[in-house]
Amino acid sequence: MFFRCLIGLSFFLWAFVIVTATPPVWAHAYPAVSVPNNGATLKEAPSEVRIQFTEAIEMAFSAVTVIGPNKEIVSQGKLRKLTDDSLAIGLKPLQAGNYTVEWQVLSVDTHVTEGVLRFTIVPSGK
Amino acid sequence: MNNAMVGLEAAISAIGYIAQALVLGFFVTAGFLLPGSESESFRRTLAIRACRFLIVFLCASVGALVIQGAKLQHGELPSLEILWRYLTATQSGKVWLIRAGYAIALALLGFSITRGTARLHGIRWLALLSLPLIASRSLTSHAIAVKLHTSWVIAADAVHLIATALWAGGLVAVLTTVRAKRNQADLSLVWLAQFINRFSRLAFVSVALFFCAGLYLSWVHVGSLTTLVATDSGNVLIVKLGLFAAMLTLGAINFLSTRPAIRDMAHADVGNNSLVDKATTRIVVESMLGLAIFATTGYLTVLPPGVHALHAARQNFPPAQASALQPAQGAKVEIIAPVNNQAVTGDRVELRFNLTKGNRGHHAHAYIDGELIGMFEGNGGTLNGIKPGRHMLEVRVVADDHQTELDATDKVLFIAK
Numbered sequence: 166m167f168f169r170c171l172i173g174l175s176f177f178l179w180a181f182v183i184v185t186a187t188p189p190v191w192a193h194a195y196p197a198v199s200v201p202n203n204g205a206t207l208k209e210a211p212s213e214v215r216i217q218f219t220e221a222i223e224m225a226f227s228a229v230t231v232i233g234p235n236k237e238i239v240s241q242g243k244l245r246k247l248t249d250d251s252l253a254i255g256l257k258p259l260q261a262g263n264y265t266v267e268w269q270v271l272s273v274d275t276h277v278t279e280g281v282l283r284f285t286i287v288p289s290g291k
Numbered sequence: 292m293n294n295a296m297v298g299l300e301a302a303i304s305a306i307g308y309i310a311q312a313l314v315l316g317f318f319v320t321a322g323f324l325l326p327g328s329e330s331e332s333f334r335r336t337l338a339i340r341a342c343r344f345l346i347v348f349l350c351a352s353v354g355a356l357v358i359q360g361a362k363l364q365h366g367e368l369p370s371l372e373i374l375w376r377y378l379t380a381t382q383s384g385k386v387w388l389i390r391a392g393y394a395i396a397l398a399l400l401g402f403s404i405t406r407g408t409a410r411l412h413g414i415r416w417l418a419l420l421s422l423p424l425i426a427s428r429s430l431t432s433h434a435i436a437v438k439l440h441t442s443w444v445i446a447a448d449a450v451h452l453i454a455t456a457l458w459a460g461g462l463v464a465v466l467t468t469v470r471a472k473r474n475q476a477d478l479s480l481v482w483l484a485q486f487i488n489r490f491s492r493l494a495f496v497s498v499a500l501f502f503c504a505g506l507y508l509s510w511v512h513v514g515s516l517t518t519l520v521a522t523d524s525g526n527v528l529i530v531k532l533g534l535f536a537a538m539l540t541l542g543a544i545n546f547l548s549t550r551p552a553i554r555d556m557a558h559a560d561v562g563n564n565s566l567v568d569k570a571t572t573r574i575v576v577e578s579m580l581g582l583a584i585f586a587t588t589g590y591l592t593v594l595p596p597g598v599h600a601l602h603a604a605r606q607n608f609p610p611a612q613a614s615a616l617q618p619a620q621g622a623k624v625e626i627i628a629p630v631n632n633q634a635v636t637g638d639r640v641e642l643r644f645n646l647t648k649g650n651r652g653h654h655a656h657a658y659i660d661g662e663l664i665g666m667f668e669g670n671g672g673t674l675n676g677i678k679p680g681r682h683m684l685e686v687r688v689v690a691d692d693h694q695t696e697l698d699a700t701d702k703v704l705f706i707a708k
Contacts (some may be wrong), residue, residue, distance in 0.1 A: 193433070193436060193595045193596065194436075195595075197666040197693075198663055198664065198665055198666045200662065200663075200664055200676065202662070202663055213676060215664075215676055217665055217666060220436035220438070221435075221436060221438070223380075223381040223382065223383070224379070225376060225377070225380035225381050226363050226376075226381065246673070247673070247675040247676075248672065248673050251675060252439070253675065253676065254701060265323075271363065271381065272436055273382055273383060273431075273435050273436050274383070274431060274432060274433050274434075274435055274436040275359055275383045275431055276362075276593075276595075278361060285609045
């Protein structure tokens with residue numbers, strides 16, 4: 166009985182520590198490199214967005230959406246897996262403005278991550 | 292995901308680890324550690340207990356699946372469609388299905404073997420057959436996501452898991468056995484000496500394997516002393532190492548002091564209840580530390596490996612402006628493919644290079660016409676989305692902060708057709 170109580174107590178203690186001490190960063194696959202680069206200012210509109218992640222990813226639960234200056238979706242076509250850790254999505258012809266790339270992936274070690282990248286297109290000649 | 296859900300995921304993960312360790316511990320104890328004179332009925336009792344832990348393992352697996360589905364459905368209770376898609380369309384889902392099917396088969400086999408009289412060789416087979424169940428956890432752990440030397444890392448993770456299960460799971464089984472024998476007033480000193488001696492040898496080998504594999508995995512997942520101190524997963528690892536040190540100390544005391552004392556007592560045929568009490572208490576504490584190690588392991592599974600912490604931290608900040616290259620300090624890189632002026636067809640280029648890391652180098656960045664296009668931790672990879680025309684390819688060695696590029700670069704020109 167004493168042994169069972171100890172097991173229960175130690176488990177609840179650890180569960181308490183885990184629940185209360187876990188910081189708000191859980192996931193595992195992050196963009197290592199993106200083209201266009203996060204925060205880049207471009208003079209030419211890219212035809213696609215590519216992201217290389219820190220881990221291999223599962224296509225079934227991965228998504229990349231590019232949002233334009235007027236909150237319209239400017240990505241088009243199917244999300245493509247270039248390599249185990251890289252994704253690409255095609256883009257409509259883009260005008261000057263600020264763009265946001267929203268990404269969500271499931272890594273092969275079961276963790277879900279999401280985030281945003283940004284790039285800006287300036288009118289050519291500037 | 293909110294804190295409660297992460298805590299729940301870590302707790303369920305820990306229960307899964309503990310249950311699979313107890314499955315192995317009880318099967319091994321019943322099949323290999325009990326002295327040859329032990330009755331079949333007692334072996335059977337332990338084997339049945341192992342089968343029950345298989346059911347606990349299955350329950351934890353179902354819990355982990357529901358949590359996984361909730362992660363994919365933004366924290367809501369997952370639909371059957373999501374779960375089915377996860378199980379059939381992802382690598383980790385397929386591994387889950389295979390492991391669950393294997394555990395069910397093993398439990399059925401176990402209950403079938405332990406019906407009536409349990410033959411020793413049947414229980415030994417069950418112990419051996421439970422090894423793949425434990426090792427296969429590596430196929431959904433951080434090990435599978437490591438890009439470099441993946442098969443080595445998976446193998447080390449599997450060894451780490453099996454060694455931990457043998458040691459910590461075995462300890463609980465030993466404790467249960469000794470307590471059951473004492474309660475039945477059936478504890479002979481010669482029997483106890485033989486039993487403890489067998490477990491000590493197993494524990495000694497397990498700890499050595501656990502330590503070596505753990506050291507290698509820490510190096511892979513944490514990478515540096517700075518990451519160990521500055522990241523959440525590094526800090527949890529420090530706690531785990533502290534628990535391991537405490538458990539090892541107690542194990543060493545048992546190995547070097549308790550075991551010989553019980554052996555001497557058995558030789559002299561002199562009973563000493565206080566020594567047995569002391570040994571039992573030490574094993575209880577050692578078992579608690581083992582469970583705590585599993586809890587930290589469960590926690591580690593939900594934290595990003597330390598080596599990825601910098602990528603995580605960079606998410607909210609655009610990269611800094613490119614700064615001047617820093618001294619190479621022994622790092623260098625040489626592009627092997629493509630060779631200078633090579634023509635390639637299509638929009639992909641296979642990149643190969645020799646990388647010498649020197650004192651500060653960690654990985655390489657590849658640039659096409661001055662634009663960062665890829666990061667490589669090995670000696671190459673594929674560059675995608677190359678437009679037709681003549682391009683300058685440059686590879687630079689980078690420090691482990693992912694920002695500092697070293698004065699160790701190589702360039703080639705190639706033509707994409």
